[in-house]
Amino acid sequence: MNVNEFDFELPERLIAQTPLADRTGSRLLSLNRHTGDVAHHRFIELENMLKPGDTLVLNDTRVLPARLLGIKPDTGAKVELLLLKQLGGDRWETLAKPGKRLKTGAELAFGDDGSGNPLLRATVVAEGEMGERVVEFQYNGIFQQLLDRLGEMPLPPYIKERLEDRERYQTVYAKHEGSAAAPTAGLHFTQSFLGQLRDKGVDIAYVTLHVGLGTFRPMSVELVEEHAMHSEYYELNEQTAALLRSTRERGGRIIAVGTTSARTLETAAGQFPGGELKACSGWTNIFIFPGYTFKLVDALLTNFHLPKSTLVMLVSALAGREAIMNAYREAIEREYRFFSFGDAMFIY
Known part of the structure; x- marks a missing residue:
């Protein structure tokens, strides 16, 4: 078929x-x-x-407010993670943009705690066959609260309008x-x-x-x-x-x-x-x-x-x-x- x-x-x-x-x-x-x-x-x-x-x-x-927008601290390049599946602890399967540049070991940063430090850090720990990236998060506090604060709703790509x-x-x-x-x-x-x-x-x-x-x-x-x-x-x-x-x-x-x-x-x-x-x-x-x-x-x-x-x-x-x-x-x-x-x- x-x-x-x-x-x-x-x-x-x-x-x-x-x-x-x-x-x-x-x-x-x-x-x-x-x-x-x-x-x-x-x-x-x-x-x-x-x-x-x-x-x-x-x-x-x-x-989940599963879309996280951040940067690579070493280059300042913008990155985006879409959280897909919690694998255990602070490890998540994600879709990443730009995926090809995010190799194992890449460091990511999200948000600002007011003193120039990120609220949330992540390290790419594995690369999937279909373009997924497994990342491990590092943070102080409660992950869900940080996600509620930093994350955006993962609207489908065909929706261009912002959801109020x-x-x-x-x-x-x-x-x-x-x-x-x-x-x-x-x-x-x-x-x-x-x-x-x-x-x-x-x-x-x-x-x-x-x-x-x-x-x-x-x-x-x-x-x-x-x-x-x-x-x-x-x-x-x-x-x-x-x-x-x-x-x-x-x-x-x-x-x-x-x-x-x-x-x-x-x-x-x-x-x-x-x-x-x-x-x-x-x-x-x-x-x-x-x-x-x-x-x-x-x-x-x-x-x-x-x-x-x-x-x-x-x-x-x-x-x-x-x-x-x-x-x-x-x-x-x-x-x-x-x-x-x-x-x-x-x-x-």
């Missing part, structure tokens, strides 16, 4: 640069994955598409810090709207997947099957496992909010083939593309994704490539807002 089969032309003006003032104010395209029928709604109309007994599964990861309110790149239920990017389908929800859904009889469950390097790495192969996903840490606790078992027993639908929730659910299902779903955690590099048979996910709420991305392939696995491409063409014709701060899509 060629990667180009998942390509499409997207006018740059449709890339949402800023979030809407009202989280629930976006548009919503619905796609019946059995018939290919497309319809157009407001996001709040999602309530009418959900049924008592359904379970929404949300990813409660919280985004950090919390608009967090879901309202974000809890477990560790992501390098937001699970953006969840940005549409408010606590009030989640309360309305509960009142209707829709259950809410939580999983955790810390979004990592795979979000930032473009596909560099021609054949879909040759792409390797980067590993990301996930957790599904017993409370969620029990709720999902109950949902299955009563005939309700399991609805993933976002591709990260979908990947977590399908990873967990794969741990217990033919058996009862239980709590589990670990690292996943699951890559879902057409031909994959979903084991837990019945429906998916998601945003509109980049051309030729693994995320377009995942939604194509659920609804079929032709149906997705048709839905995307209609979304472009109707000028839906795309990507992280854009409109939503409900595949059922």
